[in-house]
Amino acid sequence: MKEDKILLGHGAGGKLSCDLVKEVFLPFLDNEILGSLDDSAVIRTEGSKVAFTTDSYVVKPLFFPGGDIGRLSICGTVNDLAMVGARPVGISTSFILEEGFAIEDLETVLSSIDKASLEAGVNVVAGDTKVVEHGAAQGLFITTSGVGIVPGGVDISGSHAMPGDVVIINGPIGDHEIGILLARGEFSLKGEIKSDCAPLNGLVHAMLDACNNGIHALRDPTRGGLATVLWEIANASGVGIIVDEERIRVREEVRGVCDLLGFDPYYLANEGKLVAFAPQDKAEGVLEAMKRDPLGRESAIIGNVVDKNQGKVILKTRIKGHRLLEPLSGEQFPRIC
């Protein structure tokens, strides 16, 4: 049943978000490019394929271990471009600032944006600033958009996973979301977990080079986590996905917090992770290339794609059982990204 008011869960990146897009947005705005629902739109124009993406950042707190809203806003957009194989050529940042926001904090955020752009090898080429009354914007919201060029021969989409593909991830899951939760100080837990927030475009290009652009699908498991992203790809591609619990790493500290608070790591947001779908015969080459990159050292093959159980994601558990991974429905957690 369609809701008549916006709920917090509509922004959580799971089933409710998906329903909002499909039932409210697409009836008005549908077109072939938007309807693909990939991380970036790919526009075919005079001789080149232009990738284009946007995301708003409303993270609380603005500053956290491993990053801040500025770093996050650049990495998130660079990563969405990278998920269709695009090389970023320009980023825009639009700031909605609250009256009274400290210029010093703004400078810290700008410095992070500068640093993250440098890491990603892209410039901020356009921007806007609006100011709203005190109390109307949690201090600062940033919306970044990105433009990239998809190199010839690259054809990556969430709908291109194929039976026989292996599923690869570049490291342990959940660091970002648990890092933010702890930074909020709402739980009296000791310790600090760093967000994994990082630009993945360099890693993606190393992967593409290692397999002659043979990657079928890529997605970064942000809101909704690994489970939701795998479910999206299983559905968009019309395939089944089987992943192996034993191969999916979760840091001990992250698992500890999950156990204490009753969270499921498969639904935790990440900001420096990607899931790749590559044909079996190219998987080893891709994996080796990933391990040579600082952001891919802990990469592992975590599963494979099959032609049965279409639209379903099955987790083989440690105790040799099977668990169906459904998409996040509504909100598992406090909204953090």
Add this chain to the structure above:
Amino acid sequence: MKEDKILLGHGAGGKLSCDLVKEVFLPFLDNEILGSLDDSAVIRTEGSKVAFTTDSYVVKPLFFPGGDIGRLSICGTVNDLAMVGARPVGISTSFILEEGFAIEDLETVLSSIDKASLEAGVNVVAGDTKVVEHGAAQGLFITTSGVGIVPGGVDISGSHAMPGDVVIINGPIGDHEIGILLARGEFSLKGEIKSDCAPLNGLVHAMLDACNNGIHALRDPTRGGLATVLWEIANASGVGIIVDEERIRVREEVRGVCDLLGFDPYYLANEGKLVAFAPQDKAEGVLEAMKRDPLGRESAIIGNVVDKNQGKVILKTRIKGHRLLEPLSGEQFPRIC
């Protein structure tokens, strides 16, 4: 002196906004493209010139005579692309929604976005939705970005106005800002003034066709109004600009509100107006083409560019006097766009 906190005036589009960009943003993010401070960035890439722009919309009220936040967000971005002569190829919309926002209102906004996109001949190809707690986003903020292609032979920039150019505007000024002010109901004034909110890309392309791409500079006088935009171009191009009060139309109803409340129409925001700088010998052809377009029927030549008084804008007044038009400093008005 640099402020240490964000003020409402930092978002008003005048001198304070300019200082914020130059003193706080550019020291961290400067590069040749961003530094041009045109309405859209122009990125040169493999064979084509890609235009790219972004703007956040925080207008209150969300619905007003002549439009709503949805229509505004599409027109604003299409117009920023048009101001470098680009043909739009894709728009992104990013929504920051408050918990509790009525889905029905969201659908009204989406329907306006759909309609405005159709008028402009461009699709929304990418999007994002975030939800924040009740009270944290004035109901709804929208950030739109746009990508366009600049046709070969077109080279328009706020820094390209030249002595000998004439200055053309496509109609009366101030409708948008006064329309929004009245819609707020803060003043007990009767009557309704419609925002001029409209996509100007069709008009711009007719103008370019009429003069073999000979337009030097274009800008839409949004925040900060006509005076601020002329000042920006006088400075970016290193020229003087003389405009004639008698030729700049202000609707009687708009002038009436200005007189009552003490506002200066030259600083009022517009959302369906453009100022064009074209060489004298092409001006008549451009003007005729403009008058054939529904959005250009009231076009007029309002002034010319000279090589003295560099960086200054001089208004010849009705009583044969001269008045220096300075950029808006801080806020003249309640913030409306």
